[in-house]
Amino acid sequence: MNVRDKGNRERRFHLHLLPRSVLSVLLALVLLGCALANQQTRPANPIASPKSSVSTGPDERSSDRIARPTSEPYSGSLSIFEDPKREERLQVNRVMDVLAIKSGSTVADVGAGSGWFTVRAAKRVGSTGLVYAVEINGEYLKHIDKRSREENLSNIRTILGKADDPLLPEKSVDAVLLLKTYHEISEPVRWLRRLRPSMREGARLGIIDRTGKGDDHGVDQETVVKEAQRAGFVLVEQHDFVKPDEMDYFLVFRVR
Numbered sequence: 538m539n540v541r542d543k544g545n546r547e548r549r550f551h552l553h554l555l556p557r558s559v560l561s562v563l564l565a566l567v568l569l570g571c572a573l574a575n576q577q578t579r580p581a582n583p584i585a586s587p588k589s590s591v592s593t594g595p596d597e598r599s600s601d602r603i604a605r606p607t608s609e610p611y612s613g614s615l616s617i618f619e620d621p622k623r624e625e626r627l628q629v630n631r632v633m634d635v636l637a638i639k640s641g642s643t644v645a646d647v648g649a650g651s652g653w654f655t656v657r658a659a660k661r662v663g664s665t666g667l668v669y670a671v672e673i674n675g676e677y678l679k680h681i682d683k684r685s686r687e688e689n690l691s692n693i694r695t696i697l698g699k700a701d702d703p704l705l706p707e708k709s710v711d712a713v714l715l716l717k718t719y720h721e722i723s724e725p726v727r728w729l730r731r732l733r734p735s736m737r738e739g740a741r742l743g744i745i746d747r748t749g750k751g752d753d754h755g756v757d758q759e760t761v762v763k764e765a766q767r768a769g770f771v772l773v774e775q776h777d778f779v780k781p782d783e784m785d786y787f788l789v790f791r792v793r
């Protein structure tokens with residue numbers, strides 16, 4: 538046996554001889570030390586901590602989170618958006634007039650689905666204009682790309698957005714339309730705050746949706762107005778011509 542082995546044996550021996558009460562106190566002290574060390578490495582409140590928010594823009598707040606239900610993003614057949622009567626019922630040309638969409642404008646159709654509005658806006662803005670079709674569903678974007686080629690519309694660009702960020706270029710758009718999409722946006726205040734930098738001077742944001750509780754394919758217009766205001770938009774117009782059933786509404790905002 539070498540000297541180190543002998544020392545270890547002696548230490549083990551002394552520990553063994555300590556009374557039970559002293560051992561319990563020692564164990565409690567060790568556990569307390571571990572707990573304190575662990576607390577120091579974790580933020581006190583991960584939700585409230587600014588570091589815990591996704592992509593920290595200077596103007597973003599943890600209070601941007603909403604406390605209401607939202608609807609599951611639609612992922613079914615695209616044919617339901619192509620009802621031949623829709624154009625007339627929605628008065629889509631009037632919607633574009635309200636949003637001041639004209640030859641040469643740049644427009645974003647967010648939650649573009651089948652591209653129903655995208656292609657109509659692309660025809661209105663013409664070869665000097667541009668339409669961004671923004672979606673979180675990559676399959677729908679493939680459909681829109683194919684549709685643009687088939688309809689010879691070279692002024693359409695597809696963007697795979699994030700659930701909380703449209704990923705539009707800065708100061709790129711004159712008008713944005715969310716057609717039956719707002720109720721599906723899971724973090725609308727954060728999303729709107731991230732939309733803001735893409736809006737040019739005087740750009741208009743249109744939201745067409747249906748009255749509802751959030752998780753039933755609709756959301757009340759009062760809720761939309763409050764959330765848009767929190768994100769730095771101001772309501773400038775309110776219309777009810779998009780469907781004569783007093784359920785659908787059309788709100789228009791500008792950056793404050």
Ligand SMILES: C[S@@+](CC[C@H](N)C(=O)[O-])C[C@H]1O[C@@H](n2cnc3c(N)ncnc32)[C@H](O)[C@@H]1O
Pocket residue numbers: 610611612618647648649650651652653654671672673674677698699700701702703715716717718721722723728
């Ligand atoms: C009910 S559909 C409406 C489609 C189209 N606007 C129309 O009315 O013909 C809603 C669409 O929004 C998309 N969507 C949901 N959340 C989104 C988000 N945060 N950003 C972009 N698209 C979103 C869904 O993938 C779905 O295609």
